[in-house]
Amino acid sequence: MTIQQSIEVWIAxxxxxxxxxxxxxVLLLLGDGSNRSFYRILTPSKSYILISDPQWVQTQDYPAHxxxxxxxxxxxxxxxxxxxxxxxxLMQDLGDELLQIRIAKxxxxxxxxxxxxxxxxxxxxxxxxxxxxxLPVAQRFFDSEKYFSEFEFTLEYLHLKLLNQSKLSQSQLQxxxxxxxxxxQMTPAxxxxxxxxxxxxxxLNTQLVMIDFQDARMGPPHYDLASLLYDAYEPITDTERAExxxxxxxxxxxxxxxxxxxxxxxxxxxxxxxxxxTIKAAGSFASFFIRFGKTTHxxxxxxxxxxxxxxxxxxxxxxxxxxxxxxWITLVSQIKIQ
Numbered sequence: 001m002t003i004q005q006s007i008e009v010w011i012a013x014x015x016x017x018x019x020x021x022x023x024x025x026v027l028l029l030l031g032d033g034s035n036r037s038f039y040r041i042l043t044p045s046k047s048y049i050l051i052s053d054p055q056w057v058q059t060q061d062y063p064a065h066x067x068x069x070x071x072x073x074x075x076x077x078x079x080x081x082x083x084x085x086x087x088x089x090l091m092q093d094l095g096d097e098l099l100q101i102r103i104a105k106x107x108x109x110x111x112x113x114x115x116x117x118x119x120x121x122x123x124x125x126x127x128x129x130x131x132x133x134x135l136p137v138a139q140r141f142f143d144s145e146k147y148f149s150e151f152e153f154t155l156e157y158l159h160l161k162l163l164n165q166s167k168l169s170q171s172q173l174q175x176x177x178x179x180x181x182x183x184x185q186m187t188p189a190x191x192x193x194x195x196x197x198x199x200x201x202x203x204l205n206t207q208l209v210m211i212d213f214q215d216a217r218m219g220p221p222h223y224d225l226a227s228l229l230y231d232a233y234e235p236i237t238d239t240e241r242a243e244x245x246x247x248x249x250x251x252x253x254x255x256x257x258x259x260x261x262x263x264x265x266x267x268x269x270x271x272x273x274x275x276x277x278t279i280k281a282a283g284s285f286a287s288f289f290i291r292f293g294k295t296t297h298x299x300x301x302x303x304x305x306x307x308x309x310x311x312x313x314x315x316x317x318x319x320x321x322x323x324x325x326x327x328w329i330t331l332v333s334q335i336k337i338q
Contacts (some may be wrong), residue, residue: 007050025042027039047093048093060084062089075204098198099202100233114244126256129257137217141218142189142192151176154279180276186269187261189220193216196227232281232300232304271311279317282305309326309329
């Protein structure tokens with residue numbers, strides 16, 4: 001039995017148990033950067049999204065996090081039914097309007113939706129602090145090992161496999177490890193979405209709804225903010241970043257967690273984390289092409305590397321003698337994608 005056939009049987013059984021009409025169709029959707037498959041289930045009165053994750057590895061923490069966030073007033077999709085044995089999760093269909101798409105329409109002022117995204121992020125960090133110890137997210141941290149592993153991922157898929165460059169020396173790797181150790185000291189540890197950007201926020205009427213938070217981990221508030229303010233999908237200026245950072249601080253100030261942040265050095269720390277985050281994103285984009293032959297993220301590779309280079313030129317991150325971002329950009333620009 002194919003996955004499509006298994007889904008059809010599963011959906012038919014669920015609709016029957018819910019005393020709903022069993023007339024439906026299944027439409028395969030474009031996936032994200034993972035191995036999961038996404039389907040839209042269409043019925044005469046309502047549509048749903050079904051995630052198929054047969055190994056139930058990437059999705060296993062999604063329900064626990066959804067329940068926690070929902071109870072804390074964070075707008076997330078409703079979950080209707082899950083089956084870990086078959087690896088199916090049926091959830092609310094929020095439509096297809098990513099924040100990226102809405103911003104591109106330019107029907108509102110430039111920062112209208114990003115202001116809302118920043119406000120939602122402040123709610124996420126403020127309303128969920130402190131995070132209960134029994135949640136999956138509480139068992140994972142952005143520690144020095146995690147930061148460094150993300151650098152290693154980029155070195156493997158971008159530096160070595162895509163650009164065919166020689167391995168970094170031991171001293172260069174030690175410089176990266178020291179940088180990771182330094183940024184791992186940032187506090188406090190909050191519920192970090194881990195991938196908070198305009199393709200993981202959906203516009204539903206006039207509200208933003210957060211998705212894809214199953215891989216959340218404990219980390220400094222700087223990480224999610226860097227993900228949004230240095231988003232390769234929706235680049236913004238330094239002036240706009242300053243406005244959004246100010247708004248984040250204002251919105252977070254009503255929560256106790258704000259008192260635990262060292263605000264005088266917050267912006268400089270944000271830049272350091274943004275450097276790591278942009279390098280990590282570049283590795284992900286390269287890996288989608290190397291591992292899966294996907295070109296969907298290729299247009300964003302040079303923009304995200306350019307953001308990292310701009311930070312590096314300001315003395316942020318590691319020196320060009322460790323990671324030569326200008327060389328990476330030059331080599332990527334020479335690759336012709338069909």
